Amino acid sequence: MxxxxxxxxxxxxxxxxxxxxxxxxxxxxxxxxxxxxxxxxxxxxxxxxxxxxxxxxxxxxxxxxxxxxxxxxxxxxxxxxxxxxxxxxxxxxxxxxMNRILAYDERLAYLTVEPGVTFRQAYTWLKERGSPLFITTIGGSPEASLIGNALERGDGRGPHSDIFNHVCGLEVVLPNSERVETGMARFANAHAAPVNRWGLGPSLDGLFSQSALGVVTRMTFWLVKKAPYLNEFVFTVKEDSQLWEAMDRLQQLALEGTLRNSFFFWNDVKALSVMRQFPYEVTGGRTPLPGFMLEGFREEFGRWAISGAISAQDEELGTLLERRVDKALEGLARRLDFGPRPPDYESSFHGKPSDANLAMTYWRKKHPVPENPHPDRDRCGFIWCSVAVPFTSEEAREASAIATRVPRMFSLEPNVALLAVSPRCLYLVVALAYDRDEPGDDERAMACYQALQRELVQAGYYPMRLGLPGFPEELPVQDDSRALLKRLKEAVDxxxxxxxxxxxx
CATH class of the missing domain: 3.30.43.10 (Uridine Diphospho-n-acetylenolpyruvylglucosamine Reductase, domain 2)
Incomplete structure (x- = not known):
């Protein structure tokens, strides 16, 4: 209406x-x-x-x-x-x-953009200028907006994996059309506006992230200098019990600084769904994927995959850091050797965006992944469920058990990843992939999403990001924050x- x-x-x-x-x-x-x-x-x-x-x-x-x-x-x-x-x-x-790049400083390593600037555009712009800097990229579409992703508190690859934690100087239009700038940017001729996040007095930046309090029309991103030495790694883990011990060891390496970049734990379903689509030709068109078919994949690629990158200022230091990782995972995981990279290889850990992960959204589709993937257009069924988990094996095991069990109850494959965005916190990210052209699958997938959200919250694992489906009920809070946010909303809108x-x- x-x-x-x-x-x-x-x-x-x-x-x-x-x-x-x-x-x-x-x-x-x-x-x-x-x-x-x-x-x-x-x-x-x-x-x-x-x-x-x-x-x-x-x-x-x-x-x-x-x-x-x-x-x-x-x-x-x-x-x-x-x-x-x-x-x-x-x-x-x-x-x-609104897709202009407004400011760039190589010495101070920042880039100021409008909301229409995409990850691909920023990457290409920096590359064309021979910049030694890069902006953290994401696992999603290269055509996604830098500002849109940051405001949703998306995560990326590299040392700035918590993207919103490395931005400042927002320009915001309030619902009543007033314009405000955050941090030092609100002061005339403030030289430190793009390099000082907090400014003077209360910090307003967070009010405009995951909120309906204003329209962000400008943001400054802090860039990372490319490391002279960068080497990606992938380890496979055969058993869950080995994963949890490996996780605790890697958490300590992150805490001490050996691992400066984000790193990832993917279960077998997630790894398989990036590499190929659902094997309807083998299952006779039936879903979900039978367990025996995963066993063959696990023999080659393991139950879990651990991926990341070592970056350092020279090869000698990088080699030493790699040895620390190898030692930590000795007896727990097997390192995959993909051979030498081609001379023109560019890593996502140095900001190269890619749409490779979009293949997951086509997991249950019966036609091949197109050259130009567009999940909305192609009626891919796909829902993210994302929660924050303390970076300990005990917490990760409990949350992952829920994320594995609930999708199976709805005949969906448990596509599970744990993303190490800091030495203290993991993001548990569950993908519910299905085919929107299959009758009843929309309803079944949404019921699964709601059940998964409820069980995770009841266990103490709350969303770090919500999509359009939101939470099936109003999330419980134990303070007066909801009343405060309501008053703020009423004041500006x-x-x-x-x-x-x-x-x-």
Missing amino acids: NPPNLEAALTEWRAALGEANVLTEPEALTSAETATFATTQRIPAILRPSSTAEVQACLRVAQTHRVAVYPVSGGRNWGYGSRVPPRDGCALMELSR PAGILSPGRYGF
Whole structure:
């Protein structure tokens, strides 16, 4: 159902943005309403501003006519909701036209961008200039937005794996169209604005991450200098018991600084789903994957894979660090040797984006992964469930047991990964992959997601990121934070026009 004042709002939005940048064609709207799971929300219009001033104009019109607006950056939030707003009747504000790189400093290692700048664009821009620096890349689409991913607190590869922890200087448009800057950026001629995160007084940056309090139109990212020595590693682990001991040993190496980059623990299903699609030809079209078929894969690749990279200032130090890793995993894991890399090889641990992991979203599809993967377009069924876990083998074992057991109850393969984003915290990330063209699979996958979220929360493992499905009930809190956040929302958005329903707002 469209908002009652939509036509008046559309007239004013067209005057502010131009006719071509206010879309109401059914084909465009249908595409924007499609995610990697079932959705019912309807979008009345798509707005495409090209500047901060135009974002302000869009929000002024939205306030005047009480038409809700939902901003997205690149629209590649696959597995979490894509571009679909949480509620019906929200005009979609796409910021992809705001794709300028605004500032770069090689000496101080920072890059300032607008929300339409993608991981591929930033990588190419730095490469063309022969920069010795790189920006952390992610396992998702290279066309994803830097700012969009950071605001969702996405994780990446390298020493800056907690991406939002390495940004500053946000420019934000509030729902009432006021413009604010965070940290030192709010002061005139503040030379330290792109290098000092906190500024003076209360820090506002976190208020605009995973929230509906403002539209971020600029952000500064701190870059990493490429290490002269970088060598990736992959180990395979045969048994769960070996994994937990290996995990504790690697946690200590991360704490002491031997492992500066993020590293990953993938179970067999996750590794298999990146390498190939579901073997319908062997199962006779039946799902889920039978256990005996995984056994053959485990013989070659193990029950778990541990991957990461050693970086150092020279080969001598790098070799010593590698020996520490080898020693820590001795008797627990087998190192895979992929042979020498080609001369032009570029590592994801030095910021090279890749869409290789998108193959997971096509796991249950019956057609091959296309050259240009687009899970929404191709009706891939895919839902992420992501929670934070203390970096100990005991906690990881308990959370992983839930993540393995629950999907099997719904005839889905348990695609499980543990991501070491710091020496203290793991992200447990579960992928529910299915085929949206199979009758009933949308409903079954969503029921699995809700059951998985409930069991993890009941065990004390809370989401670190929520997608459009959210949590099946209101997450329990034991303090007054919800009341405080409600007062903040009412103060900056009394009409409730910005992203209603997002993250509980």
